[in-house]
Amino acid sequence: MTARSDHKFIGFAAVLLLMLAALWLGATLFGRPRLQAQSGSCPVANKIDETLTSGGRWQLCWEARDQEGIVLHDIFYTTPTGVTRKVLRQAGLAQIQVSRDDGSAPTQVLTE
Structure with a gap:
């Protein structure tokens, strides 16, 4: 990877983390939106459409x-x-590995 591609990846990762944090906050504050599995459509409130300064679009x-x-x-x-x-x-995003700074083995946090 070049320094430029590293910079783009870090920028994308930061945008993705911010979007995930916003989704979590929205689900916590405003309830849990549900999708109908068979519909194949995405409600407007559940859609993310982000165009980056590079012109790329997610x-x-x-x-x-x-x-x-x-779930994305x-x-x-x-x-x-x-x-x-x-x-x-x-x-x-139901499973998260937690690393501690005390030298202990990483633990897994699972939703139930």
């Missing part, structure tokens, strides 16, 4: 599920030249 849908936590799905990236690619069908 589009995805999210929902908060009781068993799985926040139908994730697409459109290049600055207009080529759209499906990046990921679904990603659940």
